[in-house]
Amino acid sequence: MKMRDLYSGRTVLALGLLAASLSVQAEPLRVVSSFSILNDMVKEIGGDKVMASTIVPVNGDAHSFEPRPSDAKTLASAQLLVINGLEFETWLPRLQQAAGYKGPQIVATEGITPLAFEGGQDDHADHSHDHDHEPAHDHDHQHVRAEEGEQAHSDHAHSHQHGSQDPHAWQSLGLAQIYVRNISKGLEQADPANAEYYQRRAKDYAQRIQELDDSIKTRLQAVPVEKRKVITSHDAFSYMGKAYDIRFIPLVGVSSQAEPSARDIAQIIQLARREQIQAIFVENTVSAKLVEQVARETGAKVGGTLYSDALGVAGSGVDTYLGMMRSNTDQLIKALQP
Numbered sequence: 001m002k003m004r005d006l007y008s009g010r011t012v013l014a015l016g017l018l019a020a021s022l023s024v025q026a027e028p029l030r031v032v033s034s035f036s037i038l039n040d041m042v043k044e045i046g047g048d049k050v051m052a053s054t055i056v057p058v059n060g061d062a063h064s065f066e067p068r069p070s071d072a073k074t075l076a077s078a079q080l081l082v083i084n085g086l087e088f089e090t091w092l093p094r095l096q097q098a099a100g101y102k103g104p105q106i107v108a109t110e111g112i113t114p115l116a117f118e119g120g121q122d123d124h125a126d127h128s129h130d131h132d133h134e135p136a137h138d139h140d141h142q143h144v145r146a147e148e149g150e151q152a153h154s155d156h157a158h159s160h161q162h163g164s165q166d167p168h169a170w171q172s173l174g175l176a177q178i179y180v181r182n183i184s185k186g187l188e189q190a191d192p193a194n195a196e197y198y199q200r201r202a203k204d205y206a207q208r209i210q211e212l213d214d215s216i217k218t219r220l221q222a223v224p225v226e227k228r229k230v231i232t233s234h235d236a237f238s239y240m241g242k243a244y245d246i247r248f249i250p251l252v253g254v255s256s257q258a259e260p261s262a263r264d265i266a267q268i269i270q271l272a273r274r275e276q277i278q279a280i281f282v283e284n285t286v287s288a289k290l291v292e293q294v295a296r297e298t299g300a301k302v303g304g305t306l307y308s309d310a311l312g313v314a315g316s317g318v319d320t321y322l323g324m325m326r327s328n329t330d331q332l333i334k335a336l337q338p
């Protein structure tokens, strides 16, 4: 046979395996992520071997998300589910039940040592079934970390459940490397025929993440450490703050849903004046009302929009994770540069 002459037995075997794998996995793997940032990471690593979709949409607030029937349908059709973990997706158990999804699940933060909620903010409640608590609940605790003594929250009665860990680990490009490894591993396991493809793309993506991380560190050298303090809407930036020595002072807690008390706001305003904080940022997933009030009363300028828990719409430049991290850095440097 001509074939025998042209190909070694090994090549024929490899071609046979390839053909077999193509017939098994001709359709892209259907991967559903809980929110848009993970969805982008899945697309980066999965390329054209995956059909990626997200449950919480772009500019959506995952903390207050209420799944719709169409989300159950999306999840029901998934072959792989990717979530953040660290109790970020409080709405997920109900949705999983509604969808009857029993397939594999990747927890993107697996292996990360999470930051504790500084100040023990208690607003990470499962708001999906906890609304009745809200009016009676007095958020009488401080959100200003530097100002916080034990006394400030020791008398605070916790009336509802919340996570004790900060889920916003994607705000650190260093920790995003762990996300990439976990997602890649999950894709490889769910679709072994394309394992090498995923590994190659994950490696390339990890490289680009590293380059952005390095360039942010270099660029931030233009801002003296003592100037690196800003006010944000909700407490989503602790990981970024830790990575780059920036002090983020949140108006509300780790969830975007808490209503700060008048006392909380007064304390933030005092702190902003005392520390001469230059900039206060709006977030894409949180109402700007409070930010504008604090800006008015302190003379701090509204520095722009930081992307915290969701990407922006397609074509906005903040429609990818790397684009979002780049944009957040640009906004911060612009506002803080002396």
Ligand SMILES: [Zn+2]
Binding pocket: 063, 168, 234, 235, 236, 254, 255, 256, 308, 309
């Ligand atoms: Zn958040």
